Amino acid sequence: MTTKPRVYVACNFPQEVLDLFINRFNASYNDTGRVLTTDELIAHALGMDAIVLTAPDRLDAAAVQRLPASVKVVCTYSVGTDHIDLDALQARGITVFSTPDVLDESCADAAWLLMLGAARRVIEGIDLVRNGTWQGWSPRQLIGREVWGSRLGILGMGRIGRAIAKRARGFDMAVHYHNRNRLGPELEAGAQYHSSLKSLAEHSDFLCIACPASPSTRGLVNKEILECLPADAVVCNISRGDIVRDEDLILALKTGTVAAAGLDVFAGEPDIHPEYRQLPNVFGLPHIGSSTMRTRLAMGELLCSGLDSYFSGS
Incomplete structure (x- = not known):
């Protein structure tokens, strides 16, 4: 032409x-x-x-x-x-x-924003400051989840997943991952492979979803997987909303099965499940991972x- x-x-x-x-x-x-x-x-x-x-x-x-x-x-x-x-x-x-x-690096940065924001109860903290209800420092105030030295599980160890893992080393985290196929040693960079998502969940204080969306991944993170997570675990989703079964995650957040969630993506966005807007332990962003x-x-x-x-x- x-x-x-x-x-x-x-x-x-x-x-x-x-x-x-x-x-x-x-x-x-x-x-x-x-x-x-x-x-x-x-x-x-x-x-x-x-x-x-x-x-x-x-x-x-x-x-x-x-x-x-x-x-x-x-x-x-x-x-x-x-x-x-x-x-x-x-x-x-x-x-x-x-x-x-x-967009690997910007999405990896956003994943860490989500994990830190959810773990350290940022939404609740911002509300205290903005609403004028903060009563001053207290040793019992907004006790969150330790990030340093925790275990990070990555669902989907593609380029974004590996960029997230690279940043985890700065937090002295043990990195675990699940893929359809195991990576070579040079790409694993010391991360531990799990052949099943259930096994990954059992070793994930933080579970970060970074896998591609497809019919096979829709609803992959469900009640069964969430119940395998350790106590006080944090779930992060930087991929696509429908990989998570909303009703199961919301129930887990309400009952304490999951301590908090950092979500940049939602099923049906912008018409998201209304309970995500009400839960104080949801650190939600409007799909700005690459922004x-x-x-x-x-x-x-x-x-x-x-x-x-x-x-x-x-």
Whole structure:
């Protein structure tokens, strides 16, 4: 193709990221400030060579069938692809680009924010200060969970999981992990492998979920797994909300089976289970794991480079 591809950006990007697509491709874009409906997305895709989506933009099999014949590439501004039907796209010969590898460090930082915030009861502490109800220092005030020297269990030892493990060494933590397959020694870096999630849970004072979302991982962290955790354990989720069975985690938080949870992702977000908003031992964030400008720009650059390579034939 000798001319620039016609690109439509459906995402509500920061201006600096949007400018990458405008300057590179003279892209048209969603200027509504909200997620488009499927009908709107299909309408805007007319005549486009590529469309750029992100996690809230759903592209199921029926929507894929409605995509105009001009669309050759779907870019998703995310690592996860559970919001788009890959099989349907492949069947139509549409190439998919995502943004792996460039958000590992920011997500690992966020995982530690979640674990520390949950362990040290930050939500309750902030409420005391902001509500004016703090009565001054007391040796019984907001006694939390020790992080230093504890055992960290990582479900999913991919690039994000390994970045989380690297930071754990600064807290003198013993790192355990569960993967479908054991890593080589150079990637394990001293972490202990568990062939089952149940075994991992039994050795996890902190259980951090960093595995990809898929039909096989949906509801993987359930009552059976949560009951295997040691006393006063903390659960952290930096991956996708539906890996955790909400009702089971909420019950565990209420009964003390789990001391606290640090959650950046939720099933059905933003329409999350209402009890998460009420529980004082939930340190919840609105899916900001990759939300730094450096990472946002790197994600955009990766997709732009993919589009350049695809349409230039290189």
